[in-house]
Amino acid sequence: MRAFELDPRLARDTELVESLGLCQLRMMKDSRWPWFMLVPQRNDVSELFQLTPLDQALLTFETNMVAAALKKATGAEKINVAAIGNIVRQLHVHIVARSDGDPNWPGPIWGYGQAEPYEDAAKQSLIKSLTENLVS
């Protein structure tokens, strides 16, 4: 079995936070929303239902763990969870914190405007806050 290969566009648009049991937890390089991504470390899978049943259960567990932590870390009104993949076909799950008044609220974030880079301090602060809530 060959080693997991991350899609080049995901590699470019996100950065690694940490590796969980199944997925890489990655952060979008876009400060407009607290926007993370889970990428199952499996090659040649584009749809959730192509994962094995065990991997489906692991992905559900990791998704909900990260979503709950992101809610705690941000106090957001709503967590958006989505596996879309119309452009990048490698399976990836978006986990995004949304609040009234954020860009394009209450519409979707995908395809909206241009990414805005993080200030390093803000980025590190969000990562710290998320990962602290992951372990609690």
Add this chain to the structure above:
Amino acid sequence: MRAFELDPRLARDTELVESLGLCQLRMMKDSRWPWFMLVPQRNDVSELFQLTPLDQALLTFETNMVAAALKKATGAEKINVAAIGNIVRQLHVHIVARSDGDPNWPGPIWGYGQAEPYEDAAKQSLIKSLTENLVS
């Protein structure tokens, strides 16, 4: 425990296809995309992670069963699966068949344009095709 109460907007915008173990499988009244929805029959839940672990597992199972059936039924390029809920807070999972050239492809469907009603024959044909693939 009070009986499950469907959000009035979901009731208006969708119609019941059938009840699965946890969820109502519903179809959006919008012919632009093959667009279904799973609504867990649980009151007062807006986030995936608020479901019990068993319900999370059931929802994963039902989501992937419907997504796989929708892929077979439509031959779509990509199935989009999303729990957003910025407007309607009752937890609901969108399962949508997307293909190159459909409205707003490869962008998201949410918040795009206006719903277009189905011709009854087209609606019944899609429901039949989906549910046949659900049982196989």
